Amino acid sequence: MDHDSALFENLVSELRRGTLILSVLALLREPQYGYSLVSGLESHGISIEAGTLYPLLRRLEKQGLLDSEWDVDQSRPRRYYVLNDSGKKILALLSAEWRRMTQAIEVMIQTGG
Amino acid sequence: MELIDRYVYAVVKRLPAAQRGDIEKELRSLIEDMTAETVAAGQPEKTAVDTVLRKLGHPALLAAQYRGVEQHLIGPGLYYLYVLVLKIVLLATGGGLLIAMLVSFIVNGGQDPLQTILETIGSLFSGLIGAFGWVTLIFAAIERYSPEKIDVAKEEAFDPKDLPEIPEKKDRIHPSDPIASMVFILIAMVLASFVPRFVGLYWTGMTDGQLIPLFQETVYRTFLPFILVTLGLALVKEIAKLVTGRWTIWLTVGALLIDIPGLILTIVMFNHPGLFNPEFFTQAFALTKSSDPLLLGLTMPLFLSRVVIGLAAFGFIVDSIKTLVMLIKKAVTV
Numbered sequence: 001m002d003h004d005s006a007l008f009e010n011l012v013s014e015l016r017r018g019t020l021i022l023s024v025l026a027l028l029r030e031p032q033y034g035y036s037l038v039s040g041l042e043s044h045g046i047s048i049e050a051g052t053l054y055p056l057l058r059r060l061e062k063q064g065l066l067d068s069e070w071d072v073d074q075s076r077p078r079r080y081y082v083l084n085d086s087g088k089k090i091l092a093l094l095s096a097e098w099r100r101m102t103q104a105i106e107v108m109i110q111t112g113g
Numbered sequence: 114m115e116l117i118d119r120y121v122y123a124v125v126k127r128l129p130a131a132q133r134g135d136i137e138k139e140l141r142s143l144i145e146d147m148t149a150e151t152v153a154a155g156q157p158e159k160t161a162v163d164t165v166l167r168k169l170g171h172p173a174l175l176a177a178q179y180r181g182v183e184q185h186l187i188g189p190g191l192y193y194l195y196v197l198v199l200k201i202v203l204l205a206t207g208g209g210l211l212i213a214m215l216v217s218f219i220v221n222g223g224q225d226p227l228q229t230i231l232e233t234i235g236s237l238f239s240g241l242i243g244a245f246g247w248v249t250l251i252f253a254a255i256e257r258y259s260p261e262k263i264d265v266a267k268e269e270a271f272d273p274k275d276l277p278e279i280p281e282k283k284d285r286i287h288p289s290d291p292i293a294s295m296v297f298i299l300i301a302m303v304l305a306s307f308v309p310r311f312v313g314l315y316w317t318g319m320t321d322g323q324l325i326p327l328f329q330e331t332v333y334r335t336f337l338p339f340i341l342v343t344l345g346l347a348l349v350k351e352i353a354k355l356v357t358g359r360w361t362i363w364l365t366v367g368a369l370l371i372d373i374p375g376l377i378l379t380i381v382m383f384n385h386p387g388l389f390n391p392e393f394f395t396q397a398f399a400l401t402k403s404s405d406p407l408l409l410g411l412t413m414p415l416f417l418s419r420v421v422i423g424l425a426a427f428g429f430i431v432d433s434i435k436t437l438v439m440l441i442k443k444a445v446t447v
Contacts, residue, residue, distance in 0.1 A: 034139065035146040050143055051169050055178040058136075076142045079135075 020048065022098055024056065025083060025091045028066060033078040057081050065090055117144050120166050127176035136179060144169070187252045194356055195252045198295070199245065205296045206244040209303030210237055217307060244299075247345065251352050280359035291355040295348060302344045305337065325393050332387045336378070343375040362443060369436045372429060379425040389414035 027040050034054050041048050060066045065087035071078050083091060121140050125133040144165055151161040169175060187195050214233040218226075350371050357364050382388060394413040 033142075035143055049168075049170070050147065051175045051178060054139065054143065055175075055181070058132075058179065059181060070138075076145050077138060078142055079139050 016046070019098075020046075020052075020056070021060070022091075022094050024053070024060070025065065025087060025094065028081055028083045028087070029091075031069075031080040031082040033071070033080050037081075060087075116162050116166065117141065120144070120169070120172060123172035124176045124179075127173060128179055132179070185256065187249070187256050191252055191256055191356065195248070198252070198352055198355065199248050201292055201295055202244045202248050202299060203241055205299035206240050206303065207237060209300045210240050210307075213303050213307035240303075247348070248352075251349055255353070255356055284360045286354050286358055286360065288355055288358075291351040294351045295355075298344050298347050298351065302341060302348075305340050305344065325396050326390055327393050329387050329390050332385060336382050336385075336388075339378050339382075343378050346371050346374060360439070362440065365436050365439055369432055372432065376425055376429050380422055383418040383421045389417065 023041060023044075023046055024037065027037060032040065034057055035050065037057075038048060038050050038053055041053075057066065057068075061068055061081065065083065066081045067084045068079050068081045071080050121137050121144070124140060125137045128136060144162070147165040147168070148158070148161045151164055152158050156164065211233070214229065214236065218229045350368050353364060353367065391414065398413075
């Protein structure tokens with residue numbers, strides 16, 4: 001039983017890893033800083049380590065999907081990330097792909113073939 | 114907060130300098146945010162930082178996430194061969210040095226054994242570290258510049274047409290060939306550095322137990338660094354053969370070019386009038402009771418030099434022709 005639950009946890013995290021970028025892009029239509037994004041994802045029931053998210057944000061920026069800006073007006077400086085135009089395009093494409101996939105998988109789960 | 118400073122430092126020191134400033138600022142603000150939240154949830158500030166840092170995990174792992182693709186001095190693809198070559202090189206160098214020291218002890222006779230042992234330990238130490246350094250350097254260069262390396266970062270589309278041909282039997286290089294050559298070259302390096310002083314004639318006739326060396330030591334000493342570099346190049350060639358495993362165009366041409374310095378050295382060295390010790394030949398012919406030992410002693414070195422240069426040049430020309438034929442064949446088939 002213990003083995004089964006550990007395996008299950010593993011499979012869930014593997015499943016989530018693939019969907020993480022889509023979730024992050026979806027939430028970045030509005031500017032957010034890293035930690036507000038962690039809370040934002042958490043409020044939707046998706047938990048992610050800050051140590052995973054922060055490097056991911058930098059990677060997405062490097063790939064040209066995000067723009068970022070330091071905001072120094074607040075109590076501590078924060079780097080805000082937001083989708084740029086090509087990020088928005090990718091988000092639209094990824095979302096469409098996501099819907100197609102979930103539908104297909106749903107059909108397979110329902111009918112078993 | 115000192116603990117935060119230490120944590121942030123431990124992360125950014127593992128990152129490329131260009132990214133450090135930004136990541137440091139961001140990380141610091143993240144830790145402060147997380148700490149503030151933990152305190153707001155009712156934990157005392159002292160332990161809050163501890164909790165947050167534990168949650169962020171080991172600095173090395175966090176830095177690895179930031180770096181993304183890992184870089185290697187010698188990657189997993191080459192590591193097995195690297196260890197293999199390292200073992201051979203260290204064994205051959207160590208063994209060669211030990212033998213050379215033993216020979217020098219016996220030949221010199223009467224030397225203080227303690228001093229010999231200390232000298233042996235000293236030259237073993239520097240010899241083995243040098244060997245280790247060279248092997249590592251060569252493999253790092255192969256890792257970085259190998260023309261056949263897969264460049265994952267470029268994400269070039271894989272084209273099955275680019276798959277290398279299965280090497281024909283004659284093109285394959287069995288590992289035993291370069292390995293044997295490497296051992297041979299390493300022993301030659303040790304011998305070249307230590308033994309020539311003791312290569313010579315033991316003259317037990319008139320003077321008692323005197324050694325008449327084959328080479329003039331001062332002249333030989335000036336050539337020694339070049340000899341070692343040339344042998345080092347030969348070692349590079351053998352390692353490249355071992356790693357590539359078949360005769361590619363790159364390897365064939367490279368193997369030929371890398372032999373050129375050695376050829377030049379041979380020609381220059383054996384054209385040097387003072388390389389051989391004329392006395393060696395005079396005495397040798399006197400021993401054989403030749404009719405005119407003095408004359409033979411003068412002409413013999415010249416003859417010997419010609420033979421050595423001739424052999425080296427002949428070998429090089431044969432290799433050049435082989436390479437040329439191979440290149441033409443490849444050009445025709447492409």
